[in-house]
Every structure is written in C-alpha cells, then in structure tokens.
Amino acid sequence: MKEYWNKRFMSEGLIWGEQPSETAYHAKELFLMHHIRTVLVPGAGYGRNTKILSDIFEVDAIELSSEAVILARQWDDRSCFIEKSIFDLSVTNKQYDAVYCYDLLHLFTNIDREKLILKCIEQLGQEGIYYFTCFSDEDSAFGKGMEVEKNTFEYKNGKLAHFFSEDDLKNHFKETNIIETGSLQENFEYSNGAIRTYKLRYIYGIKRLA
Numbered sequence: 078m079k080e081y082w083n084k085r086f087m088s089e090g091l092i093w094g095e096q097p098s099e100t101a102y103h104a105k106e107l108f109l110m111h112h113i114r115t116v117l118v119p120g121a122g123y124g125r126n127t128k129i130l131s132d133i134f135e136v137d138a139i140e141l142s143s144e145a146v147i148l149a150r151q152w153d154d155r156s157c158f159i160e161k162s163i164f165d166l167s168v169t170n171k172q173y174d175a176v177y178c179y180d181l182l183h184l185f186t187n188i189d190r191e192k193l194i195l196k197c198i199e200q201l202g203q204e205g206i207y208y209f210t211c212f213s214d215e216d217s218a219f220g221k222g223m224e225v226e227k228n229t230f231e232y233k234n235g236k237l238a239h240f241f242s243e244d245d246l247k248n249h250f251k252e253t254n255i256i257e258t259g260s261l262q263e264n265f266e267y268s269n270g271a272i273r274t275y276k277l278r279y280i281y282g283i284k285r286l287a
C-alpha cells in the first residue's frame with residue numbers, strides 16, 4: 078500500500094488538485110457548530126482537505142506515504158503531518174474533539190475497516206464528532222475487478238475498494254450515535270487529462286456517550 082501511494086504521489090504530485098472536497102467545508106461548518114478545537118485527519122494525503130481545517134482548528138494529520146507528507150508540509154504548513162499508518166497510532170493521552178477522514182475507509186477489507194473506525198473513535202473524547210467519506214455502491218467502478226469480499230473489489234492491480242450502500246455504512250458505525258448520512262458526487266481532472274466522477278457517501282455522528 079505504501080509503495081503504491083508513494084509512486085502515485087511521486088509521479089502525479091497533487092493528484093486530486095488544489096480544491097478541497099465539499100465535505101471538508103461541510104465538516105468545518107459542523108465542527109464550528111460543535112465548538113471543536115482539535116481535529117485528527119487520518120489518510121490526509123498532501124493536505125488538500127486539511128488546509129481549510131487548519132486555518133481554524135488544531136489539526137494532526139496521519140499519512141502513510143512519505144512522498145505525500147513532503148508535499149503536505151509545503152501545501153499546508155499549519156497542520157502537523159505525522160508519517161505513519163493509522164493502524165500504528167497508539168492511543169495516547171492525546172484525545173481529539175473531531176475526526177475527519179476522506180476516502181480512506183473504502184481501501185480496506187472488513188476486518189481493517191472495523192479496526193480503522195475503532196482506532197479513530199478511540200482517539201475521540203466522549204462527545205467527539207466523526208465525519209467519514211467513502212465510495213458509494215452507485216459509483217461506476219462498483220463491480221469491476223475480482224470480488225475479494227462482499228462488495229469489495231480488487232478494482233485496480235493490488236488496490237482494493239469497498240463500495241458502501243447506505244445501510245452498510247450505517248452498520249459500520251452502529252456502535253456510535255449516527256447523526257446523518259448522505260451522498261455526493263465529486264469530479265477530478267488527473268494530470269494525464271483523464272476526468273473521473275466519483276459517487277461517494279458521507280456519514281457523521283458523535284461517539285456514543287457512556
């Protein structure tokens with residue numbers, strides 16, 4: 078996984094352009110409403126989405142790819158980029174008020190998706206807010222490649238993607254207090270000129286109160 082992402086960031090640079098996702102603006106609004114101060118961003122890439130969060134919040138960004146981290150530290154010098162796998166993040170004394178996680182969750186098989194969610198929720202304080210996005214089962218790539226688990230496909234060589242229905246997404250977060258789910262479409266123009274529209278889902282909620 079690390080090698081795949083390093084190669085991509087090295088050859089394509091700011092792969093998804095300079096504009097943040099509309100979900101980053103949405104999350105920012107919600108975080109402001111909830112008086113959030115600290116935000117954890119797992120799988121932050123080169124900081125496309127952290128940059129509009131770090132102008133207000135204190136952001137720690139966890140990123141696997143060393144190449145992405147080099148780009149990110151130039152792109153967003155206010156966030157603190159930590160080069161490591163989210164799975165190696167130890168539960169430290171540092172707890173966050175919110176987690177924003179864009180398009181990382183769908184990259185894993187079920188056992189790792191569960192681990193990722195748990196890891197993120199563990200890092201939140203009792204009333205912490207989470208906001209995740211992921212591929213939708215309405216995306217055009219759904220069903221392409223070998224199905225390795227239900228609705229999880231090796232859709233590119235060595236790269237998995239899980240495609241979520243709304244119920245499936247809610248089920249992943251069933252231990253939490255889900256506030257809202259929704260769908261959106263995002264368009265990207267890649268460095269080779271290819272244009273791709275992605276159908277995504279988002280979910281946000283509150284870590285269940287004890």
Ligand SMILES: C[S@@+](CC[C@H](N)C(=O)[O-])C[C@H]1O[C@@H](n2cnc3c(N)ncnc32)[C@H](O)[C@@H]1O
Pocket residue numbers: 078082093119120121122123124125126139140141142145161162163164178179180181184
């Ligand atoms: C689809 S990209 C999304 C990047 C970023 N969220 C954005 O929108 O620009 C997934 C990112 O997650 C990173 N990643 C993959 N596995 C990871 C892991 N186990 N821990 C932390 N980051 C990871 C990749 O290197 C890549 O930057």
